[in-house]
Amino acid sequence: MSLLVVGTVAFDAIETPFGKTDKILGGAATYISLAASYFTHKINIVSVVGDDFPAEHIEMMNRHGIDTKGLEVKQGEKTFFWSGKYHIDMNTRDTLDTQLNVLANFNPVVPPEHRNPEFLMLGNLMPRIQQDIMRQMESRPKLIMMDTMNFWMEIAWDDLIETIKMVDVLTINDEEARLLTKEYSIVKAAKKILEMGPKYLIVKKGEHGALLFNKENVFFAPALPLEDVFDPTGAGDSFAGGFIGYLDQTKDISFDNLKRAVIFGSATASFCVEKFGTERLTGLSQNEVDDRIQEFIDLVQFDISLV
């Protein structure tokens, strides 16, 4: 198995109703690869940081089986920094500060030995960079998944549409699905997006769960009802990481297996939001993961036999 993850590795400073952090480890590729590490073991990341990025973070990733050969460290430059504050409903947030730093001129180069991944996960990045990564592949991966966000719909529409055409799975949130299609109904939006190229669409609805669509089927997984959502940062990326990590482990890209992957992704995301940043995603035990999956089974499974 092999999974290539491309995306940001960053510093975040987060404020929620439960407290605030100084600069802590963040970034889409960080969350995705940590989440995937509970399911698969040959994970390579491609990203960039500055020389202010502590070696201990890289060591932690390596302990999780994440190969950081593709993580470029730019001397004399600083790591991408984002700071935000969540409102009480945790579904909305204000960005307080964004410092692109090394990300301003990010031209990722995939190390030659990592250009044949079976699974490719493109974290949220400028669509043109996501395209460029796909073009660096020596052979077409078994499955390519991409995340994106409303920002690119506003400033890079044509590039985004071109990029979406090239992938197998698109993952976006409900508001972004509406923005991308001008359809209020998520079902109608999903139909339009599946006409744009991807075989599968995942619509993330935060605390309201996630929907998986292909042209024939729809599957829904709830978010686990938690006493407190402590910090939603990284939940979507943890979902994506658990999802694609499970696919890389099982190699099965049937709709039935993608359904299972959605459950594994949801379980991983439910851990992520229990503490600030990546804290909960470092050092989970197999038992904790299994128990959480069982909680999802108990939450939604019922037994009705139609006669």
Add this chain to the structure above:
Amino acid sequence: MSLLVVGTVAFDAIETPFGKTDKILGGAATYISLAASYFTHKINIVSVVGDDFPAEHIEMMNRHGIDTKGLEVKQGEKTFFWSGKYHIDMNTRDTLDTQLNVLANFNPVVPPEHRNPEFLMLGNLMPRIQQDIMRQMESRPKLIMMDTMNFWMEIAWDDLIETIKMVDVLTINDEEARLLTKEYSIVKAAKKILEMGPKYLIVKKGEHGALLFNKENVFFAPALPLEDVFDPTGAGDSFAGGFIGYLDQTKDISFDNLKRAVIFGSATASFCVEKFGTERLTGLSQNEVDDRIQEFIDLVQFDISLV
């Protein structure tokens, strides 16, 4: 089997982004009993209307197996009327007009032969009236379920708390659960509400589904993703009607059977919102209901075996 339904029978005038209606048939007891009629056949309603209420509506209810002996027709008075307008998200609405009419002095009397129901459903009404109905029962029903709303939390708090203590299942929406407990987290709110008396709590989240809690378990059922939610009026009542109708059919009030009842309730509600008012709930076929249940099974069921 026998189910007693108490609640409003009304006229509604509804405006949604898809159109508007003149005065059409509405009311909690109407939706509840029509929804229940797809699952059980001995349904008695207690309500009140004015002499402006058309006989054809009563005949339609009778055709659905609903006994209207407890439906008082007050001569010289008018039926309760509500008018509202939904916003584009269909989760919020403005009340344009409310004319209490016959409801202003509603003192329901349950016909003597209907005072031993196995299941009692108290639609949203003044809490003191809901209590009064319970006191008219000759023996305690197997299960009592009540619906209520934020309005009573604002003007009849003590009565409401007293009423909640007396029932087995409380059904409210997420905002009302928060208002009732001063807890933002639905999980925390549920714990507090289950301390207040009811054995079961159903938290309705509209298009985001419904949660069933008891002290030990939680179960989640999504709303069916629809191309268009045409008119959400009566969705919550249709859910309650499908839920309690299924319980009355099966007589099983275990948590496992309540889970099934939530699915039957959700399926019934998913029909309700497809057309204006009660239109879709009159004349569904058994095949349509079965197919819809199958859609719910397909929507959420997955197969994960933990080893």
